[in-house]
Amino acid sequence: MKVKMKWTVIAALMIVAVMALSACGNNNKDNNSTTNTNTPSNNSASSNDSSTNAAGGETKEITIDASNWKFDQTEIKANKGDTIKLTLKNSQGVHGISIEDLGVDIKGGETKEFTVNDAGTFEFHCSVQCGQGHNDMSGKIIVE
Ligand SMILES: [Cu+2]
Incomplete structure (x- = not known):
């Protein structure tokens, strides 16, 4: 059992x-x-x-070098939706970059990050009265 x-x-x-x-x-x-x-x-x-x-979303780091009286880059291309990290470097004189349509206004040594959502051409120009060539200091950001 x-x-x-x-x-x-x-x-x-x-x-x-x-x-x-x-x-x-x-x-x-x-x-x-x-x-x-x-x-x-x-x-x-x-x-x-x-x-x-x-659809975009790339981050572009761009440094613009300013001197009397020009920017070393006057045409910046980007795609819709890109983020632009823009730095201004003043290698000579005192200059600023203003892009009114994009709400950007930076001085030398400053960086501004902004996103371009609309296609178009956005002009930028020097925002500091820097002397005789001031009015010539301009460029554009072309967003496609
Ligand atoms: Cu200027």
Whole structure:
């Protein structure tokens, strides 16, 4: 009787063990399928990000060097949605950059970050009365 009982107990334990294993297997499959459904949604999220980038969203760091009486860059090109990080460096004299249409007004050594959301040509000019060539100090940002 005792031996038979032992075998019954072992058989029962084995059945429980097999069920537990298969239950674990099912759980793993469920976890995997959950991970799999998460992965495509993550991918679509990142593809949304890249489509935002395709529509613009690039950050352009531009340093304009000003001297008497010119800016070293007078034509800056950007795409709609780009962020422009504009720095003015005065290598000679005292100058500023003002882009009225974009609400930008910086002095030498300053940096202004702004986003261009609309296509167009935005003129900038020196904002400091710097002398005889002051009126010649201008340029434009072309947003396409
Ligand atoms: Cu000036």
